[in-house]
Amino acid sequence: MAEDVVRIFDTTLRDGEQSAGIGMTGEEKLAIAQQLARLRVDVIEAGFAASSPGDFEAVKTIAREVKGPIIASLARAHPDDVDKAWEALQGAESPRIHVFLSSSDIQILHQLRKNREEVMEMAVEMVARAKKYCDDVEFSPMDATRTTPEYLYHLLEAVIGAGATTVNIADTVGYAIPSHFTNLLKDIQANVPNMHKAVLSVHCHNDLGFAVSNSVAAIQAGARQVEGCINGIGERAGNAALEEIIMALHTRRDILNVATNIDTTQIYPTSRMVSRITGMPIQPNKSVIGENAFRHASGIHQDGVLKERTTFEVMDPVTVGWPGNSLVLGKLSGRAGLRSRLEALGYHLSREDLDRVFEAFKLLADRKSEVTDRDLESLMAEEKRVAIEPATYLLDQVQFSGGDHDIATATVRVTGPGEQAYSDAATGNGPVDAVCRAIERATGVQARLADFNVRSVTEGKDSIGEVVVRVQQNGEMYVGRGASTDIIVASAKAYLSAVNRMIAQEGLGAATAPLTTPD
Ligand code: KIV
Ligand code: ZN
Numbered sequence: 184m185a186e187d188v189v190r191i192f193d194t195t196l197r198d199g200e201q202s203a204g205i206g207m208t209g210e211e212k213l214a215i216a217q218q219l220a221r222l223r224v225d226v227i228e229a230g231f232a233a234s235s236p237g238d239f240e241a242v243k244t245i246a247r248e249v250k251g252p253i254i255a256s257l258a259r260a261h262p263d264d265v266d267k268a269w270e271a272l273q274g275a276e277s278p279r280i281h282v283f284l285s286s287s288d289i290q291i292l293h294q295l296r297k298n299r300e301e302v303m304e305m306a307v308e309m310v311a312r313a314k315k316y317c318d319d320v321e322f323s324p325m326d327a328t329r330t331t332p333e334y335l336y337h338l339l340e341a342v343i344g345a346g347a348t349t350v351n352i353a354d355t356v357g358y359a360i361p362s363h364f365t366n367l368l369k370d371i372q373a374n375v376p377n378m379h380k381a382v383l384s385v386h387c388h389n390d391l392g393f394a395v396s397n398s399v400a401a402i403q404a405g406a407r408q409v410e411g412c413i414n415g416i417g418e419r420a421g422n423a424a425l426e427e428i429i430m431a432l433h434t435r436r437d438i439l440n441v442a443t444n445i446d447t448t449q450i451y452p453t454s455r456m457v458s459r460i461t462g463m464p465i466q467p468n469k470s471v472i473g474e475n476a477f478r479h480a481s482g483i484h485q486d487g488v489l490k491e492r493t494t495f496e497v498m499d500p501v502t503v504g505w506p507g508n509s510l511v512l513g514k515l516s517g518r519a520g521l522r523s524r525l526e527a528l529g530y531h532l533s534r535e536d537l538d539r540v541f542e543a544f545k546l547l548a549d550r551k552s553e554v555t556d557r558d559l560e561s562l563m564a565e566e567k568r569v570a571i572e573p574a575t576y577l578l579d580q581v582q583f584s585g586g587d588h589d590i591a592t593a594t595v596r597v598t599g600p601g602e603q604a605y606s607d608a609a610t611g612n613g614p615v616d617a618v619c620r621a622i623e624r625a626t627g628v629q630a631r632l633a634d635f636n637v638r639s640v641t642e643g644k645d646s647i648g649e650v651v652v653r654v655q656q657n658g659e660m661y662v663g664r665g666a667s668t669d670i671i672v673a674s675a676k677a678y679l680s681a682v683n684r685m686i687a688q689e690g691l692g693a694a695t696a697p698l699t700t701p702d
Contacts, residue, residue, distance in 0.1 A: 186436075186440055186441055186442045187407060187440075187441050187442070188407075188441065188442050188443065188444060189402055189406075189407055189408065189409055189432060189441045189442070189443055190225040190226065190382065190384075190407060190408040190409070190443075190444075191224045191225050191226070191408075191409060191411075191425060191428075191429065191443055191444070191445055192224070192225065192226040192228065192255075192384065192408055192409065192410040192411075193219050193222075193224040193226065193227050193228065193410075193411070193412065193413065193425060194228040194386075194410055194411070194412055194417070194422065195215060195219070195412040195413045195416065195425075195457060196212050196215060196216065196227065196228060196229050196230055196241070196245075197228040197229070197230050197231055197257055198228070198386075198410075198412060198417045198418055198422050199412035199413070199416040199417050199422065199457070199461070200230075201417060201418040202416045202417055202418065202421065202461070202463065204462070205416070205461045205462070205463065207460055207461065209237065209240055209241045209244060211460045212229070212230070212241045212244075212245065213241070213244055213245060213248060213249075214456065214460070215453075215456060215457060215460060216229060216245040216248075216249045217248070217249060218449070218452065218453050218456050218529055219249075219252065219413075219453065220249050220250070220251045220252055221446065221449045221452075221453075222445060222446060222449040222450065222453050223251070223252075223444050223445050223446045223449070224252055224425075224444075224445065225252055225253060225408075225444060226252055226253040226254075226255055226279065226408075227245065227249065227252045227253070227254055227255065228255045228256070228257060228281065228410075229241060229242040229245040229246065229249075229254050229255065229256060230242040230245075230256060230257070230271075231256065231257040231258070232256040232257075232258070232264075232267045232268045232270070232271035232272075233258060233259070233261075233263060233264040233267035233268065234257075239267065239270075239271050242254070242256045242268075242271035242272065243270075243271045243272075243273070243274065246271060246272050246273065246274045246275035246278065247274030247275075250276050251276075252277070253275075253277040253278070253279050253319060254272060254275040254276075254277065254278055254279070255272075255278075255279040255280070255281045255321065256268035256271050256272055256278075256279075256280060256281065257281045257283065258280055258281065258282050258283075258309075258313070259282075259283065259284070260282055260283070260284040260305045260306055260308075260309040261309070262309070262312060264282075265280060265282065265309055265312050265313050265316075268280045268281075268313075269313070269316040269317060272317070277319065278317050278319065279317065279319040279320070279321055279349075280313040280316065280317050280319070280320050280321070281320075281321040281322075281323065281351075282306070282309050282310055282313055282320065282321070282322050282323070282347075283322070283323040283324075283325050283353070284302060284305060284306050284309070284322075284323075284324065284325060285302070285324075285325045285326055286302065286324035286325060286326060286327055286330040286334065286335060286338055287325075287326035287327075287329040287330040287331075288330075288331065289326065289329060290325065290326050299334055302338075303337070303338055303341055306322065306324075306338060306341065306342050306345075307341050307342060307344075307345045308345075310322050310342045310345040310346055310347050311345045311346060313346075314345065314346030314347075318348070319348055319349075320346055320347050320348055320349075321347065321348070321349040321350070321351055321384070322339075322342040322347040322349070322350050322351070323350075323351040323353045323386065324338055324339070324350075324351075324352070324353065325353050325355050326353065326355045326356060327352045327353050327354065327355070327367075328352070328353075328354040328355075328356075328358050328359040328363075328364070328367065329356070329358055332367070332370060332374075333374075335371070336370075336371065336374040336375050339371065339375045339378070340375050340376060340377055343375070343377045343378070343380050343381045344377060347381055348380075348381055348382065349381055349382040349383075349384050349408060350378075350381050350382075350383060350384065351384035351385065351386050351408070351410065352367070352368065352371065352383070352384065352385050352386070352401070352406075353385075353386040354385070354386065354387045354388055354394075354397060355386075355388060356388060356390060357387070357388035357389055357390025357391050357393070357394065357419075357420060358390070358391070359387065359393065359397050360391070360393055360397070361393060361396045361397055361399075361400040362400075364385075364387075364397045364400050364401055364404075365400045365401070365403065365404045368383070368385070368400075368401050368404035368405055368406055369404050369405070371383065372404075372405050382407050382408050383405060383406045383407060383408070384406060384407070384408035384409065384410060385397070385398055385401040385402075385406045385408075385409055385410065386410040386411075386422070386423075387401075387410075387411070387422070387423045388417065388418065388419065388420065388421070388422060388423075389415060389417075389419075389420040389421045389422065389423065390419060390420045392420075394411070394415070394421070394422060394423035394424070395411075395415075395423050395424055395427045395428055395431070397423070398411065398423045398428050399428060399431050399432075399439070402432070402439060402441060403439060409423070409425075409428055410422070410423070411423035411424060411425040411428060412424070412425060413425055413426060413453055413454055413457040414426070414454055414457050414458060414461075414463065414465055414469075414472070415427070416457070416461060416463055424469075424470070424471075426450045426453075426454060426470075426471045426472055426503070427470050427471055429443055429445050429447060429450065430447070430450070430470075430471050430498055430502075430503065433445075433447060433498075433502070434497055434498055447502050447503055447504070448501070448502065448503070448504040449504055450471065450472065450503040450504055451472060451503050451504035451505050451506065451527065452504055452526065452527055452528060452529035453529060454471075454472040455528050455529045455556075455560070456528075456529030459529075459560060459564075471498070471503055472503065476500075476505075477496065477500040477505060477507075479495060504527060506524060506527040506528070506556065511553055512524055512544075512548070512553065512554040512555075512559075513548050513551075513552060513553055513554060514545065514548035514549055516544075516548065516554075518537060518538075518541050521537070521540070521541055521544055522537055524556070524559060525537075525540070525559060525563070528556055528559060528560060528563075530563055539566070540562070540563070540566055543562055543565075543566060544559075544562060547562060547647070547668070550645060550668040551645045551646075551647075551668060552645065555641050557640045557641045558640060558641060558646075558647055560640075561640045561647050561649060561666050562647075562666070564664075564666070565665070565666045568664055568680065572680060572683060572684070573683050573684060573686070573687035574683050575599060575600060575626075575683050575686045575687070576597040576598065576599050576625075576626050576679055576682065576683060576686075577597060577598045578595065578596075578597055578675055578676055578679050579596040579597060579598055579604065580594075580595065580596040580606075581593065581594075581595050581618060581671065581672050581675045582594045582595075583614045583617060583618060583671055585613070585614050585617070590610050591610060591611050591612070591613050591614045591616065591617040592608060592609070592610050592611075592617055593608065593609060593610075593611065593614060593617035593618040593620070593621045593671075593675075594606065594607070594608040594621060595607065595608075595618065595621040595622055595625055595675060596625070597622070597625050597626060597679065599626070605625045605626070606625065607621050607624035607625040608621055608624075609621040609623075609624055614671045614674075615635065615671065615674045618671055618674055618675045618678065619632055619674075619675075619678045622675065622678050622679055622682060623682075626679075626682055626686075628682045628685060628686065629656075630654045630655065630656045630661075630681070630682065630685060631654065631655045631656065632652060632653075632654055632678070633653045633654060633655045633660065634651075634652065634653035635650070635651075635652050635653075635674070636650065636651045636652075637649070637650045637670055637673070637674070640666070645668060646668070647666050647667065647668055647673075648666065648667065648668070648669070648670035648673045649664070649665075649666045649673065650664065650665050650666070650670065650673040650674045650676070650677040651663070651664050651677060652664075652674070652677045652678055652681050653681070654678070654681040654682070654685065656685055656689070657689070659685075659688065659689070661681045661682075661684045661685045661688065662681060662684070663676075663677040663678055663679070663680035663681025663682070663683075663684065664676075664677050664680055665677035665678075665679075665680060
C-alpha cells in the first residue's frame with residue numbers, strides 16, 4: 184500500500200513567537216520563513232495578522248516573498264480578523280486562513296462568556312466568511328482535548344460543512360496523554376460523518392512533556408497534518424518540537440508507514456537559526472539537535488560507533504544536516520570551506536558579504552588554532568551588529584598597558600563624523616575603566632557604566648570573549664555589545680557601541696565634542 188504523506192505545519196513564527204521573552208523583527212521572521220521553505224515544510228503560519236501592525240506586515244511580506252509552502256495567517260472567529268488575515272495574505276502563491284475558537288465549556292463559559300450554540304454559530308459563520316476569500320481554510324477548536332466529545336463532533340461536522348478543508352485538534356493546554364489522544368482521534372473519525380472531506384490535523388502543547396508523543400500517536404491514529412515549532416518553542420512549555428516529530432517519522436518509517444516532504448538535511452541549519460534569532464538556547468541533551476545528540480562519551484559506546492556507527496546511533500547525523508567535525512576551519516581554510524560551514528549553520532551569504540566575512544574570519548583564524556561553529560556564530564553576530572547599528576564613531580585602534588605594579592593606561596583611536604580621526608588616552612582603575620575613559624575623551628560623550636558582562640563563546644584560552652555593557656545617561660539605559668579574542672578590545676567595542684546608540688537616540692551629534700583635537 185502506498186504511504187500517506189503527513190503535512191508539516193510550522194508555527195514557529197506565530198505560536199513560537201508567543202514564547203515568553205521572544206520578539207522577532209520583520210526581517211528576522213522573513214529569514215526564518217525562507218529557511219523553513221528550504222526545509223520544505225508544507226505550511227508556514229507566518230503570524231496573526233490582526234494582532235498588531237507588526238504581525239500584519241510580517242505576514243504580508245512573507246506571503247509576497249516566500250514561495251513553495253502554503254502561507255497561513257491565524258484569525259480569531261471575528262469578521263475583522265478574518266478580513267485582516269485575507270488582506271495580509273494577498274501576495275501568497277497558496278494562502279490559508281486559519282480560524283480558531285474555544286470549544287471547551289471551561290473556556291466558552293469563563294473566557295468567552297457565551298454558550299455552545301453561540302460558539303457553533305460564530306465558528307460556522309467565520310469559516311464561511313473565510314471560504315468566500317480563500318479555498319484553503321483551517322479551523323481549530325481551541326482546547327479541543329478538554330471539550331465534550333459529542334459537542335466537538337458536531338462542531339467539526341458543521342465547520343467542514345461550511346468549507347473548512349483542515350480541522351485541527353488543539354491540545355491547547357497540554358492536557359492529553361498518548362492513549363487518550365489516540366482514542367479521541369479515532370472517535371472523531373468514527374463520529375464526524377464528513378471527516379473524509381477535510382484533513383485531520385493536531386496541535387500539541389508540552390505542559391506535561393507529551394507534545395511529541397501525542398503528535399506521533401495522533402499520526403498513527405490517522406492525523407495527516409501535524410503542527411509544531413522548531414526547537415519546540417512556543418507558549419508556556421512550548422509546542423511539539425517539529426524536528427523530533429520529523430525524525431521520528433523518518434527513523435521509524437517501518438512502523439509508522441508515512442512520509443513527509445521535508446529535506447531533513449536542513450533541520451540543523453533551521454534549528455541554529457531559530458535559536459540565534461529568538462535567543463532561546465538549545466539544551467545540550469535535546470533530541471536531534473542538541474550539542475550532545477551525537478556525542479558518545481562512554482568508552483564502550485565510542486568503541487562500538489568507531490566499528491560500526493549504527494551500534495549506538497539510530498539516526499545518521501548527516502541526515503539532519505549536522506556539520507560534524509570532518510572539516511576543521513583554521514587559517515588555511517578557503518572561502519568554499521567557510522561558505523559550506525556557514526550554510527550548515529543557516530547563513531546564506533551573497534558573494535560580496537562572503538568576501539567581507541572571509542576577511543574577518545581570516546583575522547580570527549590568525550588568533551585561534553581552530554574556528555568552531557560557536558566562533559562563527561559570534562563572528563556573524565558581530566558582523567550584523569556592525570552592519571545595522573548606528574555608528575557615529577568607529578573604533579580604529581585600542582592599545583593598553585597595566586599590571587599589578589602599573590597604572591592601567593589606554594589609548595584609542597576612533598573615526599568620527601566627516602571621516603575625522605580622533606586619538607586620546609586615559610588612565611583608569613584597570614584596563615576596562617581606562618579604555619572607557621579614553622573613549623569618552625575621544626568622543627566627548629560622558630556616561631555611567633552601569634553593568635559589564637563578559638562571557639567566553641567556547642572553552643579554551645584562545646576563545647572569543649563577548650562583552651555586553653549597559654550604559655546610563657539621563658535616566659536612559661543603552662546596551663552595547665562587542666566580541667573579540669581580546670576582552671579589552673571586546674570591551675572597547677561594546678562601550679563604543681553603547682555610546683553610538685546613545686548619540687543616535689538622544690540626537691547628541693552636536694553634544695559630542697571630543698576633548699582631543701583631530702589627528
Ligand atoms: O494552542 C492553541 O490552541 C493554538 C490555536 C490557535 C491553534 O495555538
Ligand atoms: Zn498553540
